[in-house]
Amino acid sequence: MTASDPIIIDSRFRGPDGMGNGGYVSGVVAEAVGGPAAKVRLHAPTPLDRALQLVRDASGARLMDGDRLLVEAEALGKPLDLDPMPSPPGDEAIARAKAHFPTAEQHMAPRCFVCGPLRDPEEALHLITGHDAASGLAADRWVPRGDLGGANGLVATRYVWAALDCPSYFATGLVDTPALLAGIAAQVQRRPAPGEALTVTGWSLEADGRKLHSGSVIHDESGHAIAMARALWIRMDEGL
Known part of the structure; x- marks a missing residue:
C-alpha cells in the first residue's frame, strides 16, 4: 500500500x-x-x-x-558500517576546531540551518564545527533548544540527522569548496532531550576523486554515542 x-x-x-x-x-x-x-x-x-x-x-x-x-x-537493515569515536574530543580540541571555522565570506553556505555563520542561533542549530588538521576532527558543543522537540518531548529525528550532516562536510577538510551531500546512513540510538549537553564530531574516512566519505557522531554528557552517521559528499568544483 x-x-x-x-x-x-x-x-x-x-x-x-x-x-x-x-x-x-x-x-x-x-x-x-x-x-x-x-x-x-x-x-x-x-x-x-x-x-x-x-x-x-x-x-x-x-x-x-x-x-x-x-x-x-x-x-538500514544492518549495522552501520562505521566505527564511532570512543569518546568526544575535549575542550582544547573543540576550541582548535572552532578556531578554523570559515568566515561568512569563505563559507559555501553562510545561511545554512545547521552551520551558517549568518544565521541567528535562536532559529538555527548554529554548529561551528571547524576542522582541526592536527587531530583530523571537526567538532562543537550542541545544546538543542526547546523548539526542536518532537514526540515525547525529545528532539525530533530530523534535527538529529541535520546535526550529523554539516560536521561530516567540514571533517573532509573543505572550507569554501562546494560539495553536496549525495548519501547518508544514520543510526539514532536515542533522541536527546532539549537542553541536553551534547558534543558533535565529524572525521574523514576516505577520498576518491570528487567522492568524499566521512563519519559523524553525537555524544552525550556521559560520553555515550547516541547517534552516528556515514556520509558521502560530492565535490562540485572543477579540475579533479
Missing part, C-alpha cells in the same frame, strides 16, 4: 541558498521510514517553499517534486 502526503521544506531549513539542508531533508524522509536506522540517497537538490510529495510504501519513502525523484530512504 502506498501513501502520499504533501510537504513543504521551509526556507528556514536551507543549506546552500535555494535548496534544503541535506541532513534535515534526509531526516524528514527517514522519519517516514521509521525505526532507529535508515539509508538515504539524495538524487537532486530539494527546492524550498514549494509543495512536494512524501510517498511511503513497503520499500521505504521517497520525496518527489512531481515526477522527479529528489530523495529516497529505506531501513
Whole structure:
C-alpha cells in the first residue's frame, strides 16, 4: 500500500541558498521510514517553499517534486558500517576546531540551518564545527533548544540527522569548496532531550576523486554515542 502526503521544506531549513539542508531533508524522509536506522540517497537538490510529495510504501519513502525523484530512504537493515569515536574530543580540541571555522565570506553556505555563520542561533542549530588538521576532527558543543522537540518531548529525528550532516562536510577538510551531500546512513540510538549537553564530531574516512566519505557522531554528557552517521559528499568544483 502506498501513501502520499504533501510537504513543504521551509526556507528556514536551507543549506546552500535555494535548496534544503541535506541532513534535515534526509531526516524528514527517514522519519517516514521509521525505526532507529535508515539509508538515504539524495538524487537532486530539494527546492524550498514549494509543495512536494512524501510517498511511503513497503520499500521505504521517497520525496518527489512531481515526477522527479529528489530523495529516497529505506531501513538500514544492518549495522552501520562505521566505527564511532570512543569518546568526544575535549575542550582544547573543540576550541582548535572552532578556531578554523570559515568566515561568512569563505563559507559555501553562510545561511545554512545547521552551520551558517549568518544565521541567528535562536532559529538555527548554529554548529561551528571547524576542522582541526592536527587531530583530523571537526567538532562543537550542541545544546538543542526547546523548539526542536518532537514526540515525547525529545528532539525530533530530523534535527538529529541535520546535526550529523554539516560536521561530516567540514571533517573532509573543505572550507569554501562546494560539495553536496549525495548519501547518508544514520543510526539514532536515542533522541536527546532539549537542553541536553551534547558534543558533535565529524572525521574523514576516505577520498576518491570528487567522492568524499566521512563519519559523524553525537555524544552525550556521559560520553555515550547516541547517534552516528556515514556520509558521502560530492565535490562540485572543477579540475579533479
